[in-house]
Amino acid sequence: MLIMPTTVLYAASNPKTVNLPLFSGKVSAGFPSPADDYVEKTLDLNELLVQKPAATFFVRAQGESMRGAGIHPNDILVVDRSLEPVPGRIVICALNGELVVKRLKRRGGQWLLGSENPAYRDIILLEELEIVIWGVVTNVIHPL
Amino acid sequence: MGRGDQRDSPAVMSPQRLIALVDCNNFYVSCERVFRPDLIGKPVAVLSNNDGCVVARSAEVKKLGIKMGVPLFQIQQLVNQHQIKLFSSNYALYADISMRVMVTLEEFAPNLEVYSIDEGFLDLTGVYPCVKDPIAYGQLIRKTVVRTTGIPVCVGLGPTKTLAKLANFAAKKWPQTGGVLDLSDPVRREKLMRIVPVGEVWGIGPRTAAKLNQLGIHTVGDLASQSGKRIQAQFNVVVARTVMELNGTPCLALEEIAPDKQQIVCSRSFSRRLTEYAELSQAMAEFCSRAAEKLRKQDSVTGCITIFIRTSPFNPDEPQYQRAASSKLNAATQDTRSLIATANQMLKELYRPGYNYQKCGVQLSHIQPEITPGQMDVFDLMVDGLSTENRHLMKAIDRINRRFPSAVSIAATGFDKSWKPKAERISQRYTTDWGELAGVKCL
Numbered sequence: 001m002l003i004m005p006t007t008v009l010y011a012a013s014n015p016k017t018v019n020l021p022l023f024s025g026k027v028s029a030g031f032p033s034p035a036d037d038y039v040e041k042t043l044d045l046n047e048l049l050v051q052k053p054a055a056t057f058f059v060r061a062q063g064e065s066m067r068g069a070g071i072h073p074n075d076i077l078v079v080d081r082s083l084e085p086v087p088g089r090i091v092i093c094a095l096n097g098e099l100v101v102k103r104l105k106r107r108g109g110q111w112l113l114g115s116e117n118p119a120y121r122d123i124i125l126l127e128e129l130e131i132v133i134w135g136v137v138t139n140v141i142h143p144l
Numbered sequence: 145m146g147r148g149d150q151r152d153s154p155a156v157m158s159p160q161r162l163i164a165l166v167d168c169n170n171f172y173v174s175c176e177r178v179f180r181p182d183l184i185g186k187p188v189a190v191l192s193n194n195d196g197c198v199v200a201r202s203a204e205v206k207k208l209g210i211k212m213g214v215p216l217f218q219i220q221q222l223v224n225q226h227q228i229k230l231f232s233s234n235y236a237l238y239a240d241i242s243m244r245v246m247v248t249l250e251e252f253a254p255n256l257e258v259y260s261i262d263e264g265f266l267d268l269t270g271v272y273p274c275v276k277d278p279i280a281y282g283q284l285i286r287k288t289v290v291r292t293t294g295i296p297v298c299v300g301l302g303p304t305k306t307l308a309k310l311a312n313f314a315a316k317k318w319p320q321t322g323g324v325l326d327l328s329d330p331v332r333r334e335k336l337m338r339i340v341p342v343g344e345v346w347g348i349g350p351r352t353a354a355k356l357n358q359l360g361i362h363t364v365g366d367l368a369s370q371s372g373k374r375i376q377a378q379f380n381v382v383v384a385r386t387v388m389e390l391n392g393t394p395c396l397a398l399e400e401i402a403p404d405k406q407q408i409v410c411s412r413s414f415s416r417r418l419t420e421y422a423e424l425s426q427a428m429a430e431f432c433s434r435a436a437e438k439l440r441k442q443d444s445v446t447g448c449i450t451i452f453i454r455t456s457p458f459n460p461d462e463p464q465y466q467r468a469a470s471s472k473l474n475a476a477t478q479d480t481r482s483l484i485a486t487a488n489q490m491l492k493e494l495y496r497p498g499y500n501y502q503k504c505g506v507q508l509s510h511i512q513p514e515i516t517p518g519q520m521d522v523f524d525l526m527v528d529g530l531s532t533e534n535r536h537l538m539k540a541i542d543r544i545n546r547r548f549p550s551a552v553s554i555a556a557t558g559f560d561k562s563w564k565p566k567a568e569r570i571s572q573r574y575t576t577d578w579g580e581l582a583g584v585k586c587l
Contacts, residue, residue, distance in 0.1 A: 052292075053244075053247070054243075054244040054245075054247040054248050054292055054293065055244070055248075055291075055292040055293070057574075057575065057582075058575075058578075058581055059581055059582045059583070059584045060581040060582070060583050060584070061583075061584055061586055062583045062584065062585050062586065063585050063586035063587065064586060065586040065587055066586040067586075071586060073586075076578075076581065077584065081291060081292055081293070081294065082288075082291060082292050092584055094181035094184075095587075097180075097181050097182025097183075097184075098181070098182065098585055099179070099181065099582060099583070099584040099585065100584060100585045100586075100587050101584050101585070101586050102587075115586070115587065120587070134181070134294075
């Protein structure tokens with residue numbers, strides 16, 4: 001990768017000491033804004049999408065099989081690793097060494113991984129759930 | 145276990161101190177595996193800067209007898225034979241995962257000391273669920289960290305930091321411990337100390353260990369049974385303190401705020417040999433910039449700068465040359481430009497044509513906290529008429545570079561960065577770059 005510095009600073013040829021003010025206050029004149037009392041904060045999407053930052057990872061979806069769940073190719077998935085994987089949730093699992101998105105199901109005492117596409121059959125989980133589940137998908141970020 | 149006797153006794157006014165050391169297993173390798181489940185159970189190693197030496201090994205690689213720090217070229221055959229997966233160091237990834245581990249640990253105790261990128265001390269004294277069953281609490285920490293971050297850890301428990309460290313060493317070494325070991329019980333402690341070599345104790349370096357061995361002190365138990373006075377006389381107060389800590393007397397407090405670094409070093413091997421003064425000077429300027437950035441990040445100034453240049457010690461056929469020089473600064477500074485100017489003056493003295501230079505670097509020492517802005521004008525100008533300090537300018541550059549990496553640099557660092565270290569096997573910056581997220585398949 002080629003990194004080109006976009007700005008180059010040269011040493012000053014004729015330096016002079018410039019004393020900058022440490023603070024500058026705004027002198028108020030006239031009426032204060034009536035909205036001042038209502039200023040709180042701006043909305044932060046992290047607040048909406050991320051419950052537990054230390055456990056939250058973003059991954060990118062590849063493929064079509066989860067369209068039924070609203071997951072399109074190239075969408076960004078918000079994954080929380082600390083959530084309990086319960087039946088019905090969309091999960092990321094490590095299957096045959098690959099990270100895969102599936103819907104977790106429970107049928108007849110068995111854990112199943114299903115796609116949102118009739119062309120795919122459910123996969124019966126033979127290993128322990130803890131080993132296979134990588135995290136629980138909480139949100140999809142899908143550009144329109 | 146006898147440990148309970150003392151703690152449960154109502155006569156004891158304060159609960160016995162309990163420190164946990166939580167240490168990530170093969171941290172860099174584990175980070176690589178979080179997004180590559182295909183590598184679990186396979187031999188994986190991470191290489192140092194410039195892909196030179198092994199700095200992290202999976203259990204499978206350790207089993208092959210590959211030692212920490214060996215140069216890659218010495219193990220190339222083993223790498224091919226066992227298909228060891230190699231990675232360049234991906235510090236962006238490791239730093240991000242480390243932060244996640246530490247944040248997760250903070251939930252378990254009121255006090256956490258981040259000891260290194262992959263280790264943290266927790267003060268569990270009086271933490272209620274832990275007092276009842278420290279081992280179960282340790283297991284809960286393990287389970288939570290691996291689930292939250294994907295990183296497996298071991299937990300060592302004991303009444304002092306040194307014992308917690310020792311417990312962690314044993315928990316890692318013996319899988320029967322289930323990754324958690326408590327050395328609060330003196331009987332259990334003694335048993336373990338009898339079989340662990342003294343060199344494994346925290347704070348006992350190879351040189352001290354060799355000297356201890358000469359005195360007939362071979363195991364941790366041997367050291368623990370020494371009189372503190374004798375050890376202090378023959379070694380120093382640090383080793384004497386270690387003896388006390390091994391016997392359960394706390395001498396080291398938890399440091400929740402990392403102390404400022406007393407030395408900042410920035411050096412790299414080049415991807416190709418450099419021969420020209422101009423090239424070396426640019427590389428040196430870059431290292432000065434990095435070091436100065438670190439210095440400003442901890443709000444310090446430096447009073448002494450050391451530089452070194454050298455040829456490759458691995459090519460004994462080539463003419464060898466290595467030199468270092470130090471310069472005490474007239475006024476302590478944190479200004480990149482002053483550091484570069486001083487480094488350049490020294491480099492002019494050290495540089496000899498006709499050699500293939502393989503590495504150079506800069507070290508800052510005599511580091512002190514920066515003084516308040518009002519005192520700054522006292523120093524005013526250096527000999528060459530350059531202002532020694534322009535704190536506002538430097539802080540502005542740091543702010544810009546944090547948002548747009550490498551956007552602003554001092555002209556002396558040059559444009560040609562072809563000497564930059566190799567990182568040919570680096571993995572994606574999965575957690576710090578939107579363009580490099582892990583892909584998950586919709587099968």
